Amino acid sequence: MLEVKDLHVSVEGKEILKGLNLTINPGEVHAIMGPNGAGKSTLSAVIAGNEGYEVTSGTITFEGQDVLEMEIEERAQAGLLLGFQYPVEIPGVKNVYLLKAALNAQREARGEGEIPAPEFMKLVREKLAFMKMDNSFLQRAVNEGFSGGEKKRNEILQMLVLQPKLAMLDEIDSGLDIDAMKVVAEGVNSLRSAERAILMVTHYQRLLDYIEPDYVHVLVDGRIVKSGDKDLALELESRGYEWVTEESAA
Numbered sequence: 001m002l003e004v005k006d007l008h009v010s011v012e013g014k015e016i017l018k019g020l021n022l023t024i025n026p027g028e029v030h031a032i033m034g035p036n037g038a039g040k041s042t043l044s045a046v047i048a049g050n051e052g053y054e055v056t057s058g059t060i061t062f063e064g065q066d067v068l069e070m071e072i073e074e075r076a077q078a079g080l081l082l083g084f085q086y087p088v089e090i091p092g093v094k095n096v097y098l099l100k101a102a103l104n105a106q107r108e109a110r111g112e113g114e115i116p117a118p119e120f121m122k123l124v125r126e127k128l129a130f131m132k133m134d135n136s137f138l139q140r141a142v143n144e145g146f147s148g149g150e151k152k153r154n155e156i157l158q159m160l161v162l163q164p165k166l167a168m169l170d171e172i173d174s175g176l177d178i179d180a181m182k183v184v185a186e187g188v189n190s191l192r193s194a195e196r197a198i199l200m201v202t203h204y205q206r207l208l209d210y211i212e213p214d215y216v217h218v219l220v221d222g223r224i225v226k227s228g229d230k231d232l233a234l235e236l237e238s239r240g241y242e243w244v245t246e247e248s249a250a
């Protein structure tokens, strides 16, 4: 589904990703872990097509298409979605409108018409209830005055409505108390399917007790230096990252 090959990315002239390789197949859940500044957010931002990143070499393909040739909107419509694609507060733009516009853009790309209003409201209310979010969220401006936990729930809500093929989630556990984390984890788990893949960045092994990944990758200094299963996350939790770096340098 997604193939990243020897990816090198610079930000403001500084090389951040230094030859990164990653393959994701449908149905898989991948967790990326690693020290601060390793390039985790850069990776998902580059895949999603956010501005400000210069790909100096390497390739990214998604279902055989050259992702680097696609505009950010085309990527989203192809089913590549980074949570918090709209992380900023958008004063005056209600959540409900953003969700509807994003969903309709996707439908349009598939040659479908706009979703009828009653059908849309039914869908959104169902997903809101699942995320234990109040209906009033819809009428609030995007992320305006949202707590960290509310932003994360909103991010998952967006995923549940848009049903991307590859859902990318950056630091989904940061700023969440244990109850919110469980709700977010349930939301992510409900996205799991044979056709969909999930790429999530997390700092804490704790989250992986709730969302069990198929693969755990350690990203250090712009490269994936070790991959394993969920046991690797447990090992990282107890031993930190240094040993992985030393092992990969040896």
Ligand code: ADP
Pocket (backbone or CB within 6 Å): 011, 012, 016, 034, 035, 036, 037, 038, 039, 040, 041, 042, 043, 052
């Ligand atoms: P991580 O998510 O693993 O903590 P990031 O991908 O956010 O790491 O950042 C990797 C490195 O790139 C850091 O050194 C960070 O300071 C730098 N960086 C990321 N984005 C920018 C930017 N927009 N401008 C300048 N430096 C950046």
Ligand code: MG
Pocket (backbone or CB within 6 Å): 040, 041, 042, 171
């Ligand atoms: Mg980050």
Ligand code: MG
Pocket (backbone or CB within 6 Å): 015, 016, 017, 037, 038, 039, 220, 221, 222
């Ligand atoms: Mg780096």
